[in-house]
Amino acid sequence: MLYLTLEKQLHAAVEAIAPGADLSDLQVRPCAEAKFGDYQCNLMTLARRLQRPPRPFAEEVKGRLDVGRWCEAVELAGAGFLNFRLHPEAMAAELQQAAGGGGLFFRPAEKPKTVVVDFSSPNVAKPMHVGHIRSTILGDSLARILRVLGHRVITDNHLGDWGTQFGKLLLGWKQKLTPEQRQRVTIDDLERLYKEVNAACEADAAQLEAARQELVKLQQGDPENLGIWQRMIELSRAEFDAVYQRLGVRFDYTLGESFYNPFLKQVVQELLERGIARESDGAVCVFSDGTLPPKEDPFLIQREGGWVPNPCLILKSDGAANYATTDLATLDYRWRTWRPDEIVYVTDGRQQLHFRQVFAVFRRWQPEAAAHMRLAHVWFGSILGEDGRPFKTRSGDTIRLSELLDEAEERALAVVNQKNPDLPQDERRRIARVVGVGAVKYADLLPNRQSDYVFSWDKMLSLQGNSAVYLLYAYARIRSIFRKGAEQGVTVEGAGSVRLETAEERALARHLLNFGLVLRIAAEEYRPNYLCNYLYDLAGLFARFFEQCPVLKSEPAVRASRLTLCDLTARVLRQGLEVLGIETLEQI
Ligand code: ARG
Numbered sequence: 001m002l003y004l005t006l007e008k009q010l011h012a013a014v015e016a017i018a019p020g021a022d023l024s025d026l027q028v029r030p031c032a033e034a035k036f037g038d039y040q041c042n043l044m045t046l047a048r049r050l051q052r053p054p055r056p057f058a059e060e061v062k063g064r065l066d067v068g069r070w071c072e073a074v075e076l077a078g079a080g081f082l083n084f085r086l087h088p089e090a091m092a093a094e095l096q097q098a099a100g101g102g103g104l105f106f107r108p109a110e111k112p113k114t115v116v117v118d119f120s121s122p123n124v125a126k127p128m129h130v131g132h133i134r135s136t137i138l139g140d141s142l143a144r145i146l147r148v149l150g151h152r153v154i155t156d157n158h159l160g161d162w163g164t165q166f167g168k169l170l171l172g173w174k175q176k177l178t179p180e181q182r183q184r185v186t187i188d189d190l191e192r193l194y195k196e197v198n199a200a201c202e203a204d205a206a207q208l209e210a211a212r213q214e215l216v217k218l219q220q221g222d223p224e225n226l227g228i229w230q231r232m233i234e235l236s237r238a239e240f241d242a243v244y245q246r247l248g249v250r251f252d253y254t255l256g257e258s259f260y261n262p263f264l265k266q267v268v269q270e271l272l273e274r275g276i277a278r279e280s281d282g283a284v285c286v287f288s289d290g291t292l293p294p295k296e297d298p299f300l301i302q303r304e305g306g307w308v309p310n311p312c313l314i315l316k317s318d319g320a321a322n323y324a325t326t327d328l329a330t331l332d333y334r335w336r337t338w339r340p341d342e343i344v345y346v347t348d349g350r351q352q353l354h355f356r357q358v359f360a361v362f363r364r365w366q367p368e369a370a371a372h373m374r375l376a377h378v379w380f381g382s383i384l385g386e387d388g389r390p391f392k393t394r395s396g397d398t399i400r401l402s403e404l405l406d407e408a409e410e411r412a413l414a415v416v417n418q419k420n421p422d423l424p425q426d427e428r429r430r431i432a433r434v435v436g437v438g439a440v441k442y443a444d445l446l447p448n449r450q451s452d453y454v455f456s457w458d459k460m461l462s463l464q465g466n467s468a469v470y471l472l473y474a475y476a477r478i479r480s481i482f483r484k485g486a487e488q489g490v491t492v493e494g495a496g497s498v499r500l501e502t503a504e505e506r507a508l509a510r511h512l513l514n515f516g517l518v519l520r521i522a523a524e525e526y527r528p529n530y531l532c533n534y535l536y537d538l539a540g541l542f543a544r545f546f547e548q549c550p551v552l553k554s555e556p557a558v559r560a561s562r563l564t565l566c567d568l569t570a571r572v573l574r575q576g577l578e579v580l581g582i583e584t585l586e587q588i
Contacts, residue, residue, distance in 0.1 A: 001107055002070055002094055003028050003039060003517050006084060010041055013064035017057075018050050028084070029521070030514045037075065037083035038510055044080040054080030091509050092498040098512075099498070099564045104575055106516025108150025116154045116334055117143045119346035120249070123160030124236040124256070125169050125190045128243055129398040130391055130455075131348065134380045136401075137444045137581065139346040140249045141528040142378070144579040149523055154338055158330065159256030161233050165194060167215030171207070172197040173228050174214075187239045190232060219320065243401050247437065248581060260329040264321040267329045268314055276364050282317035286361050298356035312357040327358045328365070335369045342374040344526065349379040349450065378526040381452040383444075391455050408436035411461055415469070420588065431588055435461075435469055438582040442468035445580055446532045466536045468582055471573060474539035476588045478570040482563075485552055490559065499561045504545040508565055511541050515572050519579070528580055535576045542569045 011023050026046055028039040043061060047054035058080045065074060065082075073085040098104055119139020122128045128136075139155070147153045172193035177185065201208040218225040233256075244250065268284055271277035277286045287309055288299035294307045301310035314325045334340060345355060355377035363370040383391045393399050413432035420428065443460040447453040463469055485491060500506045511534075518534040521527075551562045574584045 001103075001105060001516055002086060002090060002513060004107065005070060006039055006041075006067060009065055009067050010061065010082075013061045013066075014046065016064050017060055018052075021046070021050060028517070030517060031083060034507065034510065036077065037073070037085040038513075039084040039086075040077075041082045041084075042080065043082065047080055058082055086510075086513075088500045088506060091506070091513060092500050094513060095498045095509055095564065095568060098568055104515060104568075104571055105513055106149065106519055112151045113146075113341040114152045114154065114338055115146050115342040115344060116156055116338060116340045117146070117344045117346070118156050118158050119143070119344075120240075120244075120251070121158040121160065121347070122236075122240060123163070123165070125165060125187070125194065125232045126236075127187055127191060128240055128401045130383050130401060130404060131398070133401055133404070133440075134348070134383065134444055134449070135346045136244075136247065136249055137441050138378065138380060138449060138528065139344075140247070140581045141441075141445055141579060142344060142346065142523070142526055144581060145519055145523045145528065145531070148575070148579050149519060151523075154253065154340070155251045156334075157251040157254040157256075159233075159237075159254055161236075161256035162258040162261065162326075164215060166218055166229055166232075167211040167213075168197040168201060169194055169232060170214035170218060170225055170228055171211045173232075185231075185235065187235055190235065239402075243405070246402075246405055247441070248583070255330075255333075257323075257326045260326050260333065263329040263333065264325050267325055267332065268321065271314065271328075271361070271365060274365070276361065277314055280311065283313055284315035285311035285313050286357070286364075287311045289364065292360075298353060298360050310353075312361055314361075324354065324358055324361075327354075328361060331358065331362050331375075332366070335366070335373065340373060342376065344376045344378055346378045346380070349381055352377060352379055376526060378449070380449040384452050384454045386454055386456060388454065405437060405440065407457075408440045408460075409433050410436075411457055412436035412439060412469075415461055415463075416588070431585055434583045434585055435472060435588070438468040438472060438577070441581050442471075442532065445528045448529055449527065466532070468577075471535055471539055471577060472582075472585060473588055474542060475570055475573045475577070475584050476586060478542070478566050478573070479586045481551060481566055485563065488552065490552060490563070497557075497561065498564050499558070501558075502545075502549055504541075504548045505562070505565060508538075508541045508545045508569065511538055512565075512568055512572055515576070531576055531580060535573060538569060538572060538576075542566075 006028050007026065010026055010028070014021055014023060014026060023046075026041070026043075028041045031037045031040045043058045044054045047057040050057070055076070058076055062074055062076055062082055067074060067084065070086060070090040071084045072087045075083045075085075077083050094105070117139055119142075120132060120136040122132045143153050143155050169190060173182070176193060176196065177189075181189070197207070197211065201211055214225060218229055237254075268277065271286065272284065277284050280287075286299065288297050294300050294302075299310055299312065300307045312324050313322060314328070315321055331343070334343060347355075359370075359375045359377075362375070385391045391399060409432050412435040413428065416423075416428045416431050416435065420431075423431070439460045443453075443455070446466060459465065460467060461469055463473060482491070498509075500509050514534065518530055522530045545565065549562055551559060551566060554562060577584055
């Protein structure tokens with residue numbers, strides 16, 4: 001891979017100047033604009049770390065570089081950048097290597113990491129709603145990207161299967177359901193039950209107390225309550241699994257919160273014994289230890305101009321552990337069980353403080369483990385309706401994921417019916433399923449994850465513009481070139497050497513080479529949107545190439561080279577969509 005080669009050369013050059021320097025962040029990136037070159041390396045941070053003036057340092061690195069075999073030019077730019085311009089022959093050679101099965105512009109990681117991805121994690125006895133969609137889709141894509149890069153990925157669905165909602169649900173189950181109803185209960189019944197009991201509890205303190213009693217009994221292991229709770233979990237999981245199946249999402253583990261119950265006491269006790277936690281008003285809490293500047297300290301909060309304690313509660317005054325305690329036990333379990341290099345938590349932005357506190361408590365509790373692991377809270381914003389308010393149904397209810405997918409498939413079917421009325425009905429349905437699910441996923445992955453985005457059916461299913469539909473069409477269009485070629489007896493097999501003669505061919509080639517680099521950056525920053533934009537640009541560059549450069553009608557040597565470009569583009573599109581969790585179609 002050319003970018004890896006350049007990085008190796010850069011490392012060697014810096015090593016010669018500053019032996020033993022930490023080179024971990026010395027990387028090349030694609031140049032934003034082709035006029036500056038193909039790859040760029042920013043040497044400023046490294047120079048600063050070495051206490052060298054950046055520009056002269058970059059100059060010196062450039063002097064030591066030996067990259068003439070691959071680059072026609074290396075230029076010093078700005079305050080400490082190096083820009084590399086590749087030889088067209090070097091590009092062509094790399095394309096040819098990929099065409100010959102040498103990997104799609106990336107190589108599996110030399111030192112694979114073990115990464116736990118904690119995502120989706122809906123709450124039991126509640127239907128999965130769009131709030132969980134981003135976690136499921138983002139988390140799945142991150143897991144796929146990390147996997148394709150050769151890392152050992154462990155996906156874990158941290159189901160919310162233990163919590164105060166069960167007191168009310170148990171009470172409702174006992175009070176409001178007849179034995180027959182209990183036999184046929186659905187997730188909708190549970191939701192209704194919960195709403196009813198919740199309302200009753202608000203109106204009547206005795207009901208609230210009764211619900212609390214049911215919860216206490218569950219927590220103490222009452223067999224009847226445990227049995228009902230188990231039923232509710234099974235019901236919910238069947239519903240969740242149906243959605244996961246539609247989305248093509250799978251988990252290696254589904255260790256819900258309840259799995260950690262046996263460890264909670266121990267966690268609280270250890271934190272108390274080590275003086276990390278202390279009693280406060282009958283509860284047990286972790287306070288600031290004063291080692292962090294207040295701005296970065298998750299146990300402090302600014303109020304009226306001063307900093308006041310913002311403790312992390314780990315044992316409530318009624319003796320119950322909570323969400324944070326469970327997450328601490330979970331972290332400890334994951335460390336003991338899998339020794340991960342990285343744990344990635346995918347949830348909405350409202351949980352930022354929670355994770356900052358949990359990570360900070362863990363660092364104090366198990367500094368060695370914490371030093372070994374990268375703990376990342378990958379958070380995201382909300383999905384808004386076209387009115388700019390939280391996305392709801394017309395009647396104001398939260399929208400269910402399964403209904404959303406139904407609607408996506410229906411709408412996609414309308415598009416397919418229009419475009420391709422002659423296809424057999426089940427073929428049209430199959431296409432609509434892939435397009436509909438793909439459209440929902442892509443719309444979710446495309447925006448910067450930290451911003452809220454407006455859910456728009458029209459944008460999502462638009463044939464122009466940056467959408468899954470557009471990319472799926474681009475892919476199918478390239479595949480149709482090969483079908484047409486095959487009819488004429490032309491195949492990509494035995495393609496001759498790649499020649500990059502026109503500007504369009506070079507632009508497409510240059511972009512293809514960046515696939516691996518973009519995957520790597522998307523994984524490092526946990527941002528699949530980089531990949532979406534990359535694929536969109538790829539489809540655009542391909543369209544321009546295809547407009548300007550005849551493929552099947554060219555003379556054989558040119559045709560073979562261009563067919564190779566077509567094939568590589570299709571393969572990158574397919575692989576790229578696959579790691580976004582989106583299936584491709586040979587024909588739409
Ligand atoms: N069940 C939680 C929710 O729906 C998300 C859990 C995320 N994972 C974790 N380890 N806390 O908000």
